Amino acid sequence: MPDGVPARSVRLIFEFGPDGVRLLEQHPVNVPKTVPKDITVGASRDQAGDYVEVRNREGRTVNRVPVWTGLGSNVETFPQDPYISEDAPHVLTVVVPAPPDADHVAVVRDNRDGGRTGIEVLGTFRLQP
Numbered sequence: 001m002p003d004g005v006p007a008r009s010v011r012l013i014f015e016f017g018p019d020g021v022r023l024l025e026q027h028p029v030n031v032p033k034t035v036p037k038d039i040t041v042g043a044s045r046d047q048a049g050d051y052v053e054v055r056n057r058e059g060r061t062v063n064r065v066p067v068w069t070g071l072g073s074n075v076e077t078f079p080q081d082p083y084i085s086e087d088a089p090h091v092l093t094v095v096v097p098a099p100p101d102a103d104h105v106a107v108v109r110d111n112r113d114g115g116r117t118g119i120e121v122l123g124t125f126r127l128q129p
Contacts, residue, residue, distance in 0.1 A: 008028065010027065014092045050108070055103060055106055065096050109122060
């Protein structure tokens, strides 16, 4: 891709609730080409945590975007409001690269413990063309 041409990306809006994760919306966006190819800069691929992975048709991860705050931890509640509970759905917005071979995304929790890998797939969602 020539310099100055924005890279194709997708803004994804997820909802996390007691019934699991749902993809609410996805919108194509353009981001500057200067965004690093490996978005996990600052977070090791060997680090436990929550991620949104961009995968190709074969299921191979082509990009992995960390969810820095953890899934479900970004809802604002006020104790004086009796109508908002911890069971209220949590919303996450993330922008992921969408290279030509991107087919779907997987929301995953990487539960590494003492060198062992435990990847839990919380949901997979097809990307719109």
